[in-house]
Amino acid sequence: MSVTAASQFTAAGISAGIKATGKPDLALVVNTGPHRVAAGVFTSNRFQAAPVVWSIDALADGRLDAVVLNSGGANACTGPDGLVDARTMAELTASAVHTSPDKVAVCSTGLIGVRLPMDAVAAGISTAAHALSPQGGPDAARAIMTTDTVSKQAVVTSEAGWTVGGMAKGAGMLAPALATMLVVVTTDAVIDATDADAALRKATGLTFDRTDSDGCMSTNDTVILMANGASGHAPDIDEFTQALTGVCGSLARQLITDAEGAKHDIEILVTHADSEADALDVARAVARSNLFKCAIFGDDPNWGRVLAAAGTSSATFDPDQVSVSFNGVTVFAQGALGEDRSLVPLVGRDVLVEIDLGAGDASATLWTNDLTYDYVKENAEYSS
Amino acid sequence: MSVTAASQFTAAGISAGIKATGKPDLALVVNTGPHRVAAGVFTSNRFQAAPVVWSIDALADGRLDAVVLNSGGANACTGPDGLVDARTMAELTASAVHTSPDKVAVCSTGLIGVRLPMDAVAAGISTAAHALSPQGGPDAARAIMTTDTVSKQAVVTSEAGWTVGGMAKGAGMLAPALATMLVVVTTDAVIDATDADAALRKATGLTFDRTDSDGCMSTNDTVILMANGASGHAPDIDEFTQALTGVCGSLARQLITDAEGAKHDIEILVTHADSEADALDVARAVARSNLFKCAIFGDDPNWGRVLAAAGTSSATFDPDQVSVSFNGVTVFAQGALGEDRSLVPLVGRDVLVEIDLGAGDASATLWTNDLTYDYVKENAEYSS
Numbered sequence: 001m002s003v004t005a006a007s008q009f010t011a012a013g014i015s016a017g018i019k020a021t022g023k024p025d026l027a028l029v030v031n032t033g034p035h036r037v038a039a040g041v042f043t044s045n046r047f048q049a050a051p052v053v054w055s056i057d058a059l060a061d062g063r064l065d066a067v068v069l070n071s072g073g074a075n076a077c078t079g080p081d082g083l084v085d086a087r088t089m090a091e092l093t094a095s096a097v098h099t100s101p102d103k104v105a106v107c108s109t110g111l112i113g114v115r116l117p118m119d120a121v122a123a124g125i126s127t128a129a130h131a132l133s134p135q136g137g138p139d140a141a142r143a144i145m146t147t148d149t150v151s152k153q154a155v156v157t158s159e160a161g162w163t164v165g166g167m168a169k170g171a172g173m174l175a176p177a178l179a180t181m182l183v184v185v186t187t188d189a190v191i192d193a194t195d196a197d198a199a200l201r202k203a204t205g206l207t208f209d210r211t212d213s214d215g216c217m218s219t220n221d222t223v224i225l226m227a228n229g230a231s232g233h234a235p236d237i238d239e240f241t242q243a244l245t246g247v248c249g250s251l252a253r254q255l256i257t258d259a260e261g262a263k264h265d266i267e268i269l270v271t272h273a274d275s276e277a278d279a280l281d282v283a284r285a286v287a288r289s290n291l292f293k294c295a296i297f298g299d300d301p302n303w304g305r306v307l308a309a310a311g312t313s314s315a316t317f318d319p320d321q322v323s324v325s326f327n328g329v330t331v332f333a334q335g336a337l338g339e340d341r342s343l344v345p346l347v348g349r350d351v352l353v354e355i356d357l358g359a360g361d362a363s364a365t366l367w368t369n370d371l372t373y374d375y376v377k378e379n380a381e382y383s384s
Numbered sequence: 385m386s387v388t389a390a391s392q393f394t395a396a397g398i399s400a401g402i403k404a405t406g407k408p409d410l411a412l413v414v415n416t417g418p419h420r421v422a423a424g425v426f427t428s429n430r431f432q433a434a435p436v437v438w439s440i441d442a443l444a445d446g447r448l449d450a451v452v453l454n455s456g457g458a459n460a461c462t463g464p465d466g467l468v469d470a471r472t473m474a475e476l477t478a479s480a481v482h483t484s485p486d487k488v489a490v491c492s493t494g495l496i497g498v499r500l501p502m503d504a505v506a507a508g509i510s511t512a513a514h515a516l517s518p519q520g521g522p523d524a525a526r527a528i529m530t531t532d533t534v535s536k537q538a539v540v541t542s543e544a545g546w547t548v549g550g551m552a553k554g555a556g557m558l559a560p561a562l563a564t565m566l567v568v569v570t571t572d573a574v575i576d577a578t579d580a581d582a583a584l585r586k587a588t589g590l591t592f593d594r595t596d597s598d599g600c601m602s603t604n605d606t607v608i609l610m611a612n613g614a615s616g617h618a619p620d621i622d623e624f625t626q627a628l629t630g631v632c633g634s635l636a637r638q639l640i641t642d643a644e645g646a647k648h649d650i651e652i653l654v655t656h657a658d659s660e661a662d663a664l665d666v667a668r669a670v671a672r673s674n675l676f677k678c679a680i681f682g683d684d685p686n687w688g689r690v691l692a693a694a695g696t697s698s699a700t701f702d703p704d705q706v707s708v709s710f711n712g713v714t715v716f717a718q719g720a721l722g723e724d725r726s727l728v729p730l731v732g733r734d735v736l737v738e739i740d741l742g743a744g745d746a747s748a749t750l751w752t753n754d755l756t757y758d759y760v761k762e763n764a765e766y767s768s
Binding site for chain 1: 428429430431432458460461462463464465495496497499598599600601602603672673674675678679681682684686687688689691692693694695696697703715716719720721725755756757759760761762763764765
């Protein structure tokens, strides 16, 4: 599975000693051809980490041969020295896999504002290059984990014989917000750079962009797609986009389920909005309400906090036409009290909050999670 | 002190039985004249609670004789029935203090989406009216507390002999966000309705509007100013605004210090911004970063999270010109690593985070607090 599910991709994940724990912390994903098509989407944070600056340049021509990824350090906000380190990672990888540095993307995740231990990184790239294999996907997925408790992988194979597979780490949302998300997706479908870019933007827009764990945007978020055409099949662009969206959607759900400290997966469905943008605006306001997220942690269908958050949005709606339901029980109906909140079956991990704006025909779903003691604990202690 | 510090105001705070605990939950503040000037500012949430809808109408002519306040229930999102309840509170109060309902403002705080026990409220208003006294300010301040651990009061007396005094409950921010804040401020200065309104908007803009505890906007936020001219002194408008800002600023700081679960008071000072709006934009982005707020709870000067949050703003700045200091130690200097974070003296309750944008001459300060286990606990268990 993972990034080596598609033909003619190799990967490796090893312990380079970047993490003090000795856990795996360096990964390579290599496209062995025949095509070298690639596309990427990146954080919209204005403090772009050095590897993001590098990778945007590397992807400008829609071609990549390899991606080098490390956990244990974000190489973000590290100034000119950090840019040199990112470039050095690309150069060392290019040398090890026999390509040029501008065909290598770089991804880093971990603490912001700390230089990478470049001796360990250099030795690790060499070790990883020797470990590259068509079965290396799972190892690569493990080597990019930080606070993740499980590695994230997904695969979709078409009946025609082409495959899309990917790996992810982190929890959050691509634009505008997250706690560093790195994703590499590979495919052996035949696709050109323009279509690859369009498909990736559409797939991420419907998946990672609608995943908001804690509203915090990372400096390092990166999603890279590499396509080598090794299957010989050239799918219809819509069919390919659907498969890619399937892989990205699966990875996005895995991110939310493993989000730091999360005890509930929350689906916020906004219906009867005047536009899809309005629906997302309302959903995002609710997903970012700490009061709402704490209530869900406490198994409390506190719909007042849903309305208070929705009321901060600028979406078109009349408060007297709005209804809210929790797990199918309508607790607020067209501007007035609905069924008693004690009737809401709030047990188990999954929570569905539906907000009917009564304003139009558009809808959208956003995924988030609750705010828990463990989230606070992990993020109070993370760098110490 | 409090709302009865100025001459010719009476107040009371009693237990009406709205709260199951039997703690004080109903307050009256009455202006006994000679003037009846008043102004108010309210939540910008689109789901305005019934008492907010009522009070905006009552204040439209710039005149008030009394404010009735209750804790134990927000009377928000309660539909047409809730509007009737708010009107009934005004009518009962008007009858008890011998004025007309349209001269009575209503404020409620507590759980959203639950009707008030109107029998208890009615009896409570009668009891409170009999308890009105020029020494009743502290009792009134206690009766509006919900999760507050202490009551909040502030007084400024001019050398000329006029006084501004106020009370507050809650924690958060007036526009656009908070966890229900109710504030009543009284003065015996001579001031007309136009000046009272202008002074209140300026004072709240510099104080409550720059206080952001958890980024969540309430449906009930209300700040009311009543002026009776009883001192016979007509201060210069700037002098009055300064005194009013002093009282509001003191109350705002008390709100932050007593915010739910807070262990640190955080001052975010943004300097060298292109505009004051830009400075506030950056400060607000940082104040709303859960990752940053958890780090401060953990006594961790995690400046990377400050930059990651600042990078989500649309303020004018060049990332390479930005510097960040924690408690005076510059940990990020003009786009590159600064002094080691271990040098930051992060002990005690007060934390100063200074962000120098290197883009202009404007600056602004925002007050917030950390995100703690106790915040999650209080808000996971609040309504159960």
